[in-house]
Ligand SMILES: [Ca+2]
């Protein structure tokens with residue numbers, strides 16, 4: 101059942117809430133237990149020549165434009181809007197969509213992109229084998245570029261961004277495929293007049309605009325299983341200004357007489373449909389692709405694949421131990437001698453991350469050995485005995501199946517009891533219940549929200565962290581919350597000691613700064629299994645002349661900020677610095693490399709953080725102003741409790757820029773270290789802020805104060821940062 105309200109139609113964007121997508125959580129090299137962190141950074145890419153300042157009207161998206169046009173039509177008067185003032189500095193590009201969102205390797209694809217301020221200087225494609233070239237960058241809201249895909253390019257997902265004088269855009273996904281591709285040709289919106297597909301296999305790149313539906317006629321032979329699969333939500337997982345927050349396509353197949361012969365909406369919990377179509381007779385069939393509630397908009401971009409190809413829907417077990425070879429069973433279609441089942445082995449690399457991909461499916465990676473579930477185990481009296489730490493690979497193999505396990509714990513043992521199912525592609529929505537030896541329920545969990553799996557539309561896996569109050573036997577019962585079951589309802593039940601650790605993420609992943617300017621980088625910590633300690637952040641391998649501040653994520657806190665400062669003579673371009681975090685966990689010193697990430701809004705309401713492949717820090721030319729403090733670089737400012745320390749903030753404006761700058765208040769260490777906000781008037785180029793240290797400020801406390809500036813003029817709001825000021829509280 102879908103729990104969301106239905107809103108049909110479109111809402112204008114703003115650059116701020118424009119959608120920003122995600123990357124599949126293939127997870128290799130991420131998070132705790134990942135491979136050693138490689139020290140590398142992308143050499144500074146010099147821009148051939150940075151753009152002249154973009155002038156003229158503030159850019160707007162197609163949607164905003166359309167809405168405006170409609171309004172203008174209605175009012176019939178709004179012709180004489182005053183000319184927008186010139187921009188004070190280039191605006192950061194924001195991509196709203198790209199179309200097509202993929203291409204066959206060995207071909208060159210012309211791509212249209214829509215967004216704000218996206219006239220590209222360069223098209224950046226992360227992942228290898230794809231190179232971009234600007235075809236038409238004459239309008240800032242809609243541009244064309246070509247992407248040459250090398251014949252030997254690895255199939256799969258790439259990350260595409262626009263780089264121009266405003267910096268680096270958000271990430272968009274571009275898929276490198278192996279099958280021939282075509283783009284849809286409108287009009288194809290009537291069942292009676294579909295677009296004709298001459299031969300299979302094919303990938304059709306299309307777009308569902310306002311209330312659109314697309315029809316394609318394809319040949320099919322009786323007895324052949326065709327796989328019709330759609331990539332749509334997977335290309336753009338979250339949309340900020342649509343409910344439920346993604347394109348939800350469905351497929352319907354009609355025979356020559358127009359009768360419906362097949363239908364698919366969601367593939368289990370994924371909104372993108374997957375259909376196995378067996379034509380009743382040889383002939384032509386017509387497939388319709390549309391949104392479930394007839395919405396349409398520019399970012400409803402899809403890839404429809406029609407092919408007689410092997411398609412694996414399930415692998416069992418759902419995971420294996422690092423460095424081992426696991427015997428597995430596959431289910432699916434067109435798999436070979438027995439078309440719907442096959443056997444194989446999966447090699448799990450010793451340095452694998454949290455998951456690997458097996459035939460397109462996620463495969464869990466663990467350090468624990470696994471045992472198999474042994475049926476019958478449907479009651480307390482038939483509970484399967486297991487010995488933690490352990491993983492059980494099992495199935496809720498028929499509707500109503502209950503799986504009971506029993507294990508012994510010592511007093512004060514602490515265990516994480518968790519199900520890995522939905523995260524590994526299983527349709528199961530688990531409920532895990534813990535009972536003591538007298539069969540009294542002591543804990544239960546349905547859903548636990550895994551912050552590293554924000555891509556899921558529903559985090560359905562269960563997790564209990566439990567400290568055992570007494571020695572003895574305990575029971576676990578596992579079931580599907582709706583009592584569903586079947587071969588595909590597989591799970592991994594993990595009983596393990598807690599592993600306190602952390603994952604660091606940098607969002608946004610596309611910060612920018614001017615020449616001689618400072619960027620503030622926000623690093624968030626996802627803490628695992630109650631790790632609460634301090635994390636020391638460091639920036640590695642910056643190019644010569646660049647400096648970075650130190651920063652801490654304090655004990656119990658989930659976020660820290662540091663600054664990176666470019667030298668006065670820095671060349672505009674992009675760099676990908678490496679940011680690491682170091683912490684003491686138990687007796688060990690642990691270092692983790694921060695991964696880049698996007699913070700995405702869904703349906704005006706929810707925010708999700710999804711990993712991206714690379715951090716891009718842009719050095720842009722022509723900034724309107726910069727700010728700096730009077731504290732010399734490298735000096736640690738010593739302050740005493742009950743003291744006031746004046747600091748001068750200098751504002752350096754570009755020629756011709758006259759606007760004032762607001763310096764907002766700073767509040768550190770629970771409000772024991774503060775400054776008040778000040779305003780630097782247009783005719784002034786500095787102001788004093790006063791660092792007030794309260795009586796109860798903790799002596800010995802070290803903080804990094806980041807002062808920012810805000811200039812609001814000519815329809816722009818421009819935020820700048822001063823190099824972080826290290827502050828330490830010393831005794832009176
Ligand atoms: Ca269309």
Ligand SMILES: [Ca+2]
Pocket residue numbers: 348349350364365366367370371372373392
């Ligand atoms: Ca769907």
Ligand SMILES: [Ca+2]
Pocket residue numbers: 473475494495496497501502503
């Ligand atoms: Ca079972």
Ligand SMILES: [Ca+2]
Pocket residue numbers: 529530531545546547548559560561562581
């Ligand atoms: Ca659940």
